[in-house]
Amino acid sequence: MSLLSVVEEALRPDHESPQKNTVELQASGITLEVVDDLYSDRVRCDHPPSDVDGNALGESLVELAEDCGRGRVVALVDAGLAPAMEETGFELEGVIPGFYRGEDDCAVLGYGVEEARMDLAHEEAVRAADKVLQRPWPAFDLEKAPAHISELATLKDAQEIADLLGETFVDYPTPSSDPEYIAEQIESGTPFRIIREGGVIAACASADLVPEALTAELTDCATRPSHRGRGLMQSILHRLMLDLQEMGYPTAFTLARARIPGVNRAFQKLGFKHRGRMARSCRIGKGFEDMNIWSTVITQP
Known part of the structure; x- marks a missing residue:
């Protein structure tokens, strides 16, 4: 039984970044906005209402993915919502504690329309990285860290940030090499x-805010090759966490990745905990x- 009604233009094959389509869950009368992401060959649904029917949501998302190929x-x-969605074939890939306003947990769920999409793409390299992360590493110590002074970027920095991100990531799931996108x-x-x-x-790095949940994703992390290995990124990330505090x-x-x-070690040293993995x-x-x-609790003053 179809529960879906896609009411906006579908993503065209020549689009390189995600476009949002509105999807209606007709059975429950709730309208959700999801991303039909041709670039990463996936459908993504972030933070639907907690009272939505989990079975209907799971079935609807799978049907949308199949319809969109x-x-x-x-x-x-x-x-x-996780148990009901697991009944529809979703796999629990991780849990982020206190994601929603520091209280309710967020479940990260995946479904492979193509079965191979739930298998690791780089299993040997991932296992090797896991071994590195299992070694004891000293936590980031601000008092002992080099004195790197970061500043909040302004609109005049958008072009240079976009250039740095474009040089660091030749292809990326978001249009971070576009100065207009960075400016926005x-x-x-x-x-x-x-x-x-x-x-x-x-x-550079950013904190992509999720205001309704009072959390943020630390992302857009890039350091020029000539400046790596000196702790610049950890200094920026630490200061972003203070901004969030x-x-x-x-x-x-x-x-x-x-x-x-x-x-991964940079976030681990900042106190982030490993919460799961998305293949x-x-x-x-x-x-x-x-x-x-990865996620962490930000201590409030």
Whole structure:
């Protein structure tokens, strides 16, 4: 039985970034906005109402993915919906504690329309990275860290940030190499922090806010190759967490490529905890990437 009514133009094959389609759950009379993401060959649903029918939601998302020819579904939902969605074939890939306003947990669920999409894309490299992360690492110590001064980016920095992100990530799930996109993010209130050295931006990162949940995803992390290995990124991320603390946000999370030890270790040293893994979740570069889920509690003053 069809529960779906796609009421906006479908994503065209020549689009390189996600476009939102409105999908109506006719059985419960609730309208949700989901992303039909051709770029990463997936359908993504973030934070539907916690009182939606979990079975209807799961069936609807799978049907949408099949209708659109997508290979995977990703859903970030209130953990209370997880059991019903698992009944429809979804797999629980992770749980982020206190995601919603520091109280309710978020379940990260996946469904493979193509079965291989639920298998690791880079299993050998991911297992090797896991071994690195299992070693004891000292926590980030602000008092002992080099004194890197970061600043909040302004609109005039959009072009240089976009250039740095474009150089770092040849292909990316969001249009971060587009200065207009970066400017829109900054103008909308997304905290972007940068470190300048020698008159140029040496490193940047942002906190993509989820205001209704009072949490944020730390993302857009990039450091120029000539400036790596000096702790610039950890300094920026630490300062972004202080920004979130000042805003009253009780948690933060990130999604990091599972096969790259360095970026995962950076968050681990900042106190983030590993919460799960999304196999072949999104396209970065020439293929699909397995993404680790990390989150932390931000201590309030």
